[in-house]
Amino acid sequence: MKYFEYAHLTAHLQTVSKPFGELAVEMNETLPDGPEKSAGLRKLLEAKDCMVRAKLG
Template sequence: MSGDYKEHKLIRFFAYAHLPEGLQKISKPFHSLAKGMDALLPDCEEKDVAMRKLLEAKDCAVRANIPEPKK
């Protein structure tokens, strides 16, 4: 990484500290992967797409672990 590194604009959406503990366990690996991808990939449109799709996957995984409301 060079001295002019700027964090990707979507990284903030990978935060997980605000989630309940069970959902943090689901979300944390996505945060780690996003940070790694941000550091390794060059800034380009494909990186933007990769980050967006990873965010979509993280959101789906978190939602899959939210219990259904009781009726």
């Protein structure tokens, strides 16, 4: 979950990263632990990283 933190980012990157971080927290808190949850969070992290890189342009 530490990779979904966004407070350290500049404001323009936070606008991209924050929704992913909030969704990750919600999913982590509401879904049972298991391999599918881990895979889903990993894929969400990959998507977040892609979008942040897209913003960096």
